[in-house]
Structures are given as C-alpha cells and as structure tokens.
Amino acid sequence: MNEISARDVFASARTSVWMLRAMAPGGTVLQGSAIAVSSRHLLTTCHLVSTTDSAEISQGSARRAVSVVLRDQRTDRCILAVAEPTLRPVRAVRPFRQLGVGERVYTVSAPAGRELTLGEGLVSSLHPSPTLSIIQTTAPMSLGSSGGALFDARGNLIGVVAFRAREVRSLGFAIAAEDFWTLR
Structure with a gap:
C-alpha cells in the first residue's frame, strides 16, 4: 500500500x-x-x-x-x-521488524491536554530487544503526549508514545505497539 x-x-x-x-x-x-x-x-x-x-x-x-x-x-x-464494546480500533498494527530509519511517522496524542493533536517526524533510530523494542523519532512529543499513538505513513499503528529526551526536544521514544501483545 x-x-x-x-x-x-x-x-x-x-x-x-x-x-x-x-x-x-x-x-x-x-x-x-x-x-x-x-x-x-x-x-x-x-x-x-x-x-x-x-x-x-x-x-x-x-x-x-x-x-x-x-x-x-x-x-x-x-x-x-471499557465495559461495553464501543471503541473503534486502529486499522492495523505494523510489526517492528518491518520499520526502517528515515520513514515518515505521525503522532496523534493530547499534549498539554490538546486532544487529537497531529505531529510529524521521522524514525531516527530503532532499538530492537527481545523484551521491549523502542522506536526513536523526531515526531513532536511533550507533556501529555504519553500513551499517544505513533503511526506510519500508511496509517498503521507502530508505537505507543512513551517519553522524550529532556535535553533534546526533538528526540522522542515510543514502545513498539506489537510488544503490548506479550503482556501476561
């Protein structure tokens, strides 16, 4: 696609x-x-x-x-x-192993309480691990962005916004979305 x-x-x-x-x-x-x-x-x-x-x-x-x-x-x-099945899920989750540095990505989150805010950036590095893979990105993240979505340029969920570097504003990190399926 x-x-x-x-x-x-x-x-x-x-x-x-x-x-x-x-x-x-x-x-x-x-x-x-x-x-x-x-x-x-x-x-x-x-x-x-x-x-x-x-x-x-x-x-x-x-x-x-x-x-x-x-x-x-x-x-x-x-x-x-939620108690009742009323949510509309993301269209797809893309595996971490398919990602590449330099890909365009988008955050959708609620920084500073600003609901449904879109940000744009690139995958700047990938940090694979057997237990928890991390996507490093230049997409904007700030207070309130945690838990937000990181999408690829096809609209697939690839990560969950976790944190940003304090000393470098344009350096954010997301947990690979597929790693949530290993929770027990």
Whole structure:
C-alpha cells in the first residue's frame, strides 16, 4: 500500500485515539492518551495509571470509564478496557521488524491536554530487544503526549508514545505497539 497524506493518517486515526485522565493520590490528575486496538481494549503507558486501577477516556463530549486489565510497570506497558464494546480500533498494527530509519511517522496524542493533536517526524533510530523494542523519532512529543499513538505513513499503528529526551526536544521514544501483545 502506498503512503497516504498526513490528513488521511489523521482522519483514519482520530476515532481510535482517546484522551486519558487518571486520578493520582492527593487529587492530582494525570493526563495522556490511549489507543483503541479492539472494540474494548486500549494501549497506554503505565506511568499514567500507576496509582489507580481505573481512569476515564474522552473524545470531545464522549466519556467512558476504563480499568487496567494488564500492566507491566517495569516496561511501562498497560492495557485498559471499557465495559461495553464501543471503541473503534486502529486499522492495523505494523510489526517492528518491518520499520526502517528515515520513514515518515505521525503522532496523534493530547499534549498539554490538546486532544487529537497531529505531529510529524521521522524514525531516527530503532532499538530492537527481545523484551521491549523502542522506536526513536523526531515526531513532536511533550507533556501529555504519553500513551499517544505513533503511526506510519500508511496509517498503521507502530508505537505507543512513551517519553522524550529532556535535553533534546526533538528526540522522542515510543514502545513498539506489537510488544503490548506479550503482556501476561
């Protein structure tokens, strides 16, 4: 399949990426994103929901309660679930082994609480591992981008936004999406 425009990647992704809010002890609200991969399940980073077993996702005025169903704090991978199968999943997940440095990629997340924000960049390095593969990218990431989606230029989910380098703003990292399927 050929590459599609940034506009088409966003149009395909917008119904699958949700803003996530979780309540931390002391009343602090942690905010990020989560990505629907089935009609009931979403992927996100555990540091957003580390202190709770439940949270809320939203898109515009739509809101749904979510619970943590699988978690690996050590690798920052969490899978959430909604009670009713109402989510629209991403169209496909592309394997890490098929990725190449220099590919155009797009983030869709909620930086600074700005729901459904699109960013563009390149795969700048790949860090394979038997337990957790990491995609390094120049796509923009900032506070609130965690748990957001990293898509390839065909609209396939390739990663879950995890963190960015503090000293280099244009250096972000995503956990390979397929690595969430190994959670037990």
